[in-house]
Structure formats: C-alpha cells, structure tokens
Amino acid sequence: MNDQQKQFVLAFVAYAAQRDLPLEKLCRLSGIELGTLTPGGNFEIGPKQFNDLWLNACHLSNDPLFGLHLGESLQLAALGAVGEIIKSSTTVGQGVEHAVALAPLITDLFEMSIEHDAQAFTLRLHPDENRRAASPFAFGQMTSFFLVFAVHELDGLILARIRPERVTMPFAEAAAPELERILRCAPTRSDNDYAISFDKKYWDMPILTANYALQESLLQKVGSAASGKVGSGSWQDKVQQYLLKNAYLGIVSLEEMAANFNVSPRSLQRRLKDEQVTYQDLADDVRKSLALHYLESGGYYVKEISYMLGYNELSAFSRAFKRWTGTTPAGYQKLS
Template sequence: MKQLALGMIAYAVQRDVDAAQLCKHAGIDPEALKHKTCPPVTAQQLQDLWLNAGRLTNDPLFGLHFAESLRPAALGIVGEIIQSSATVGEALTHAAALTHLITDQCRMEVIRTHKTFTVQLIPHTDPGATPPYAFRQLIDLLLVMVIHELDGLVFEKIIPSAVRLAYAVPDVQEYERVFRCKPLKRAGEYSLVFDSRYWDEPLLTANHQLQGLLLQKVSSLAAQTGSQPATLQTRIYNYLLANSYLGVASLNDMAANFNLSPRSLQRKLREEGVKYQEIADAVRSSLALYYIASGNYPLKDISYMLGYNELSAFTRAFKRWTGSTPVTYQSL
C-alpha cells in the first residue's frame, strides 16, 4: 500500500494540493514514506488519504481521475507483466497474480468464455466492513488501471463491453467517459467485460519501452523545476508528455482529469498567457523531434503516435512547428 500512497500523493500535488498538508491530515510522515524501511501504511491512513485527497482537490471522483493519470506510475508492475506475457490474455492472467502489489483489499480473477472474458475484483472481506468511500475509490482505481494499461500494451483504445459495479455511481456521464461505456449496477459485482477478440491480441513490448523513455523525460523536466511550485501549464505539459504514448489528450479529457470544466481550464491557462492548443502542440513538436532523432520509428508511425491519421497532416503541422518538413529534418 506504500506505492499506492506515494502515487496518490504525487497525483494530488499535480492537482495543486500541498503534499505536507495532505500527509498531515492522513497521519503520514512524507519523509519516512520515501525510505524502504518505513513502517507499512495502515488501512486507516489510506482511508484518511483517500478522504483528504478528494476533499483538498474538491474532487469526489478522485480515484477515477487518479487512475486515468496512473499509467507511467504503474510501469513497474507492467514491466513484470511484459516479461512474462505475449498476449492480452496472458498479461491479464499474470496481472491477476500481481494485484497484491497494489492492495491487500481484494484479488483479481479473469474468467474466459467463448464470446467474452471478464476481469473481476473479489474483496477479501465484506465490502460493508471497509469504509465505503475508500473502498469505492480503490475499485474505481483498479478497474480503470486495467483498461488504460491494456491500451498501452496494445497501442489501441480498448472498449469494454460492460462495466458492472455494486454501487450507484455519482456521475454517470463522467464514469462513461473514463470507462468508455455506461456502468451498470449489479449487486456484489465489480467487473469489466471484454469481447473475446482482444484475448489473443499481441502485446507491443516496444511501446512499453517508449513509456519508460517518456517517463524518464518527464522526471528530468521535473528535476529542473526544483522546489518551485509548477504552473498549471507545466503540470499539463508534463501530464501530456508522460501519457503521450496513447496520443495527446483532448481539452475535454484534460479538463475532466483536473476536475474542471473546459471553459475553466482555458480561463486558468489564459491567466498564464497560454492556450491549451499551444501546450498540446509544444508536446507534439517535442516528441516529433525526439522520435525522429532516435531513428527508431518510420515517419508514418510517428504521425500515428502523435494522433495524425494522415502523414500529410503531420507534415503540415511539423512544417508549422519547425519551418521544415519531417523528411528534410530527418536528412539533416
């Protein structure tokens, strides 16, 4: 639970929460948490962390949005899965055995039929015995992590056939945006159902390596900022960069993850003298130069990785950013 706590604190900081204040409310020593020998995070501390993270960010769906941003932070676990898996089915089977690395509150089972396969979370105790808020945040977190990590492993937006939750969700529209289908209430069940066609989909191990490179790039940028509070545009830039192996997020998705309306996000950025599209273009430009310089990716693949369906559209954008075409830049 230590890694989960560290991830929650890091995401809360990205949402402009003071880490020391959050840890104080949860009864956690932030310095001790950084050391391997620190005492385990207790269930009560984790519960207090969930409650106060949601309160300080003013986001009742903190777990949902935290999971949406967790892809790079989960690389350690994904790395273990990659080493022992060749397909989505194998990855999920191995992931089920690694659930304990994230939580001791539940286990994961994968059930396969002819037409579908289901990823189901089984609580170790009666959910009623666990503080409801923390338990629901944890379920949201784990289920969204499954979807988004599969995205990264196959470089495709995987859409569940069904999402089943034992509780009524507070914001159906936002859950549907994140889960990509409308959640259904089903007593005693916490599960994702997928079409069987995904089961034998091969994993793209190179894409996992790309995630790692992007995470290193973001870490180096964070180190350069020192102890100064990051501006909103910097936090958005780093978020987009770290998660860009799945394409650059839209304004609406970014605003939702920061628990803001698109208009509010645009207004806050305007106060910093920048537009969202300018940040997104800066990320695309930086990545385009990075990918071309690496020599590992054909221009057509780079175009797709940056969210352009046509190479011609990427070429026009690249010329606008740099003054030259990708082919010309590649030959320099």
C-alpha cells in the same frame, strides 16, 4: 508494506501533487509524515492511514471520483514491477493473467479473478470483507481505480482505444456520466459486484512491448524536463506534464484534460489564458517536443511518429513539423 504498495503510494502522492493538492495537509490529516515518502524509503502506512489518505484526497480535491481519475492518468510504467511483468508477456491474455496474479502485491482489499465465456473475458474483484470493513472508503476508491486502470492499460498494450463490453459496480447516479466517459461504457449498477468485461478477440492479440518502452521513455522525459514557463505550480506545467506522460495514446482533448483535473473546460481555458497560453498552444508544444524526441531516438519511422501524435495524414504532420523547425521530419532525422 511491500515495494509495490510503496510504489503505488508514491504514484498516488505524485498525482495528488499534479492535482495541486496541499501535500503537507493531505499527509498530516492522514497521519502520515510527508518527509518519509521517498523512493526506496522505509515508510509504513497502516489500513486506517491508507483509508484516510483516500478520504482526504477526495475531500481536498472536491472530487469523489479521485480513484477513477488516478486510474485514467497512471501508466504501467509508473508501477514498477507490475509493468515489468506485463512487458515480459507476449499476448494481452498473458499480460492480464500476470497482472491479476500481482494484484495482491498492490492491495489486500480484494482478490481478482478472470472468467471466460464464448464472447468475452471478465475481470472480477472479490472483496475481503474484513479488510473492507477496516478501510471502507479506500475500498471504494481502489475498486474504481482497478476497473478504469484495466481499460486504459489494455489501450496501451495494443495501441487502440478499447471499449469494454460491460462494467458492473456500485455508483451514485450523479457519477454515471463521468463513469461512462472514463470507462467508455455505461455502467450497470450493482450493490456488491465489481467486474469489467472485454471482447474475447483481444485475449490473443500480441502486446506491443515497444509501446511499454515508449511509456518509460516518456516518463523519463517528464522527470528530466524543465518546469513550465511560469513555474512548477502553473496550470500550463501541469497540463504539459499530463500530456507528455499520457502521449503514448495520443494527445487528449481539452474536455478529457479538464475532467481529469475535475474542472470544466471553460474554467481550464480561463486559467490557461491567465497564464497567457492556450490549450492548443500547449498541445502543439508537446507534439513538437515528442516529434523531436522520437526522431532523435531513431527507433521510429516518420509515418509511425505521425500516427502516435494523432495526425491522420503524414502530409499534415510534415507541414506542422516544417512550421516548427523549418525542415521536414525526414530531413531532421538525417541531421540527427
């Protein structure tokens, strides 16, 4: 395994832990020694183990769309060298070309290509039939992961919620609503075509490389932050960490958060209530934490911070900040 494949496995296991899966059981069922999965470690995982890792993650989470939800939650900054290449690009098109060229470093289950026409550019996955036959379950999950990852990372590159023009893939009818939610586009069923198309206007848009730095900063903040108020296994801790890691695209809704954890919004609300907290409480705590983090960094204007935290009006952000701290954002920034 190369470093990028190892980085992906570590990100996979970290997400499984966030989903509260029993990691020892997940690895044991997949023929993997959990203790060997360490950053910089010299572990090796074969095709069957990788296939079983996906299979058992879906089974233990009771989530057949585990790959889609992983893609929805992961950032470029979590994939090491891939993010560094995107960071060095100046336009979305260059970033996409670099990412496609690097795809074989992450998986050998398929290759990727870029197609252009007058209206759109399309990312297409080309299966390696021999490797698909050896790891059929992993293949299905990895193709789903790459398609949704493309959507959410284009979001991150230009700080906008992008809607694909078309998505083509195999899928079960029961999965269609969740696919449409995550991909923001009703998928078209195909037995053996894996492709996602975006409006051509995005191709030459400049990448906001500062946003990549923001992703890295948030990940570092999550890594150094204390655990939740009732322990690292609590729902409020998992929700807080998810909110922090994905806050470069704004604060996600309760419905989106629940879907990513494969529970209903009502169930998530009930579990948080059992821990004597509400989703709104956690979202406000994260907004406050991020506001202080951005203001102390000195790298953002107050209006930018207001926008990043999801406030439509600067005045609304200022009122919330004064409620949290007793002073205005500008006043706090001067003190910092």
